[in-house]
Amino acid sequence: MKLYQMIINGEEVGHDLPRVDVHNPATGDVFASVPLGGTDEAIRAVDSAYNAFEKWSSLSTYERSDLIRNWYDLIKEHTDELAKTMTEEQGKPFLEAKGEINYANGFISWYAEEGKRIYGETIPATQQNKRLFIHKQPVGVTAVITPWNFPAAMITRKVGPALAAGCTVVIKPASQTPLTAIKLVQLALEAGIPKGVINVVTGNSKLIGEAWLADTRVRKLTFTGSTEVGKELMKGAAETVKKVSLELGGHAPAIVMDDCDIDKAVDGVIAAKFRNAGQTCVCVNRVYVHESIEKEFTKKLVEKVKLLKLGNGMTEGVTIGPLIDISAVRKALNHVNDAIEKGATLEIGGNRKEGLFFNPTVLTNVTDDMICMKEETFGPVTPITVFKTEEEAIRRANDSIYGLAAYVFTENISKGIRISEKLEYGIVGLNDGSPSTPQAPFGGFKQSGLGREGGHHGIDEYLEVKYISLGL
Numbered sequence: 496m497k498l499y500q501m502i503i504n505g506e507e508v509g510h511d512l513p514r515v516d517v518h519n520p521a522t523g524d525v526f527a528s529v530p531l532g533g534t535d536e537a538i539r540a541v542d543s544a545y546n547a548f549e550k551w552s553s554l555s556t557y558e559r560s561d562l563i564r565n566w567y568d569l570i571k572e573h574t575d576e577l578a579k580t581m582t583e584e585q586g587k588p589f590l591e592a593k594g595e596i597n598y599a600n601g602f603i604s605w606y607a608e609e610g611k612r613i614y615g616e617t618i619p620a621t622q623q624n625k626r627l628f629i630h631k632q633p634v635g636v637t638a639v640i641t642p643w644n645f646p647a648a649m650i651t652r653k654v655g656p657a658l659a660a661g662c663t664v665v666i667k668p669a670s671q672t673p674l675t676a677i678k679l680v681q682l683a684l685e686a687g688i689p690k691g692v693i694n695v696v697t698g699n700s701k702l703i704g705e706a707w708l709a710d711t712r713v714r715k716l717t718f719t720g721s722t723e724v725g726k727e728l729m730k731g732a733a734e735t736v737k738k739v740s741l742e743l744g745g746h747a748p749a750i751v752m753d754d755c756d757i758d759k760a761v762d763g764v765i766a767a768k769f770r771n772a773g774q775t776c777v778c779v780n781r782v783y784v785h786e787s788i789e790k791e792f793t794k795k796l797v798e799k800v801k802l803l804k805l806g807n808g809m810t811e812g813v814t815i816g817p818l819i820d821i822s823a824v825r826k827a828l829n830h831v832n833d834a835i836e837k838g839a840t841l842e843i844g845g846n847r848k849e850g851l852f853f854n855p856t857v858l859t860n861v862t863d864d865m866i867c868m869k870e871e872t873f874g875p876v877t878p879i880t881v882f883k884t885e886e887e888a889i890r891r892a893n894d895s896i897y898g899l900a901a902y903v904f905t906e907n908i909s910k911g912i913r914i915s916e917k918l919e920y921g922i923v924g925l926n927d928g929s930p931s932t933p934q935a936p937f938g939g940f941k942q943s944g945l946g947r948e949g950g951h952h953g954i955d956e957y958l959e960v961k962y963i964s965l966g967l
């Protein structure tokens with residue numbers, strides 16, 4: 496049993512507080528704990544970030560870049576250790592956890608560089624005796640609230656650009672997965688990022704969130720999590736008019752056209768559906784297959800699903816770990832049972848194996864009235880439905896309150912672009928089941944969120960635009 500602490504102003508905090516257990520979802524064991532922080536710790540963390548801001552934002556972007564780059568090197572060096580911690584607290588297979596550390600670290604290296612390209616502008620003036628300039632400045636102290644499905648990447652893709660822009664941060668990681676976050680922050684300190692620039696607070700999310708929302712020193716909130724909590728935070732942020740970035744739920748459609756390469760489409764759907772046991776906001780939640788290829792597509796998909804290996808993520812060869820908790824298992828079961836009751840055919844899986852393990856599932860004859868076609872399943876369930884025309888597929892794919900990721904499979908590239916343009920989604924994987932990458936913008940339309948993470952768009956979220964008008 497390992498006792499972890501919060502990190503505020505470079506110090507471990509919380510030895511004297513009640514503890515929150517951290518479980519291994521594969522075994523059910525409690526193997527670590529973190530302090531139950533609340534309002535006081537949240538405010539202390541803001542004090543620390545606020546005090547550190549002036550110095551950090553005054554460094555040249557090259558000086559900041561060097562320190563951020565040191566952090567990248569240390570994360571790289573500690574990949575296996577971080578991945579093991581992630582598998583223990585989150586459940587994803589060790590190889591996948593290593594993949595996440597590399598992906599997460601990609602945001603650190605990319606933004607270490609991108610900070611050097613925070614360019615201003617000059618604008619031609621109307622009068623001869625004026626000069627108009629635009630500077631970009633860091634927003635200020637940023638509150639970072641993250642979910643459990645990507646314990647490292649959800650942090651680095653916010654903290655990387657925030658730090659590069661010159662902001663300081665206070666982080667509240669998900670209660671289920673605080674350890675990876677704490678270890679990342681320890682490495683940041685070791686890398687020479689000054690005390691107070693990154694703080695991490697664990698504990699009562701409601702109290703911590705409220706304290707940060709009420710604090711006028713916190714100028715920016717960046718959140719990834721459920722649409723429900725995101726809406727509450729957005730309301731709370733309105734009181735002090737904070738800048739807000741939200742990355743919320745998704746309900747990704749995959750459209751499989753009759754002229755696709757079926758093997759490529761099957762691989763794409765497998766990648767986009769079963770990563771992290773179906774627990775990502777860009778996971779395929781519904782598959783629309785052209786009626787002429789449904790049989791062949793389903794047969795090949797089921798064959799590939801049979802090859803997936805469910806088990807403890809630390810066991811070699813395992814490709815799908817457990818779900819995060821019992822409510823996730825119940826939700827997946829509910830979606831499957833509802834679909835079957837309403838006439839769907841179970842092709843494979845459909846049930847809980849043991850503990851928090853859920854068998855990878857494929858359903859056919861799915862119709863739009865089933866829960867799985869409307870609500871995010873966040874589990875390894877693949878509902879397949881057929882369509883006749885391109886227009887029908889687009890209309891049904893767009894019939895959602897969400898608009899994060901969508902996937903299209905066709906070998907006709909003109910058609911692929913045409914469909915991509917009509918989809919009301921922030922990300923389209925065209926013959927690509929894994930489009931996320933640090934240098935590209937990630938974010939949603941509609942109720943999937945506000946703002947973008949990744950790429951040069953991702954750093955704008957942490958910058959204010961200042962216009963200076965000079966009279967000569």
Ligand code: ADP
Binds near residue numbers: 640667668719
């Ligand atoms: P998930 O379903 O991924 O757990 P949540 O939206 O419930 O999504 O949680 C995402 C993050 O938001 C977690 O760190 C959680 O602790 C935090 N959180 C949940 N409720 C609140 C709240 N009322 N105020 C601030 N943070 C919250």
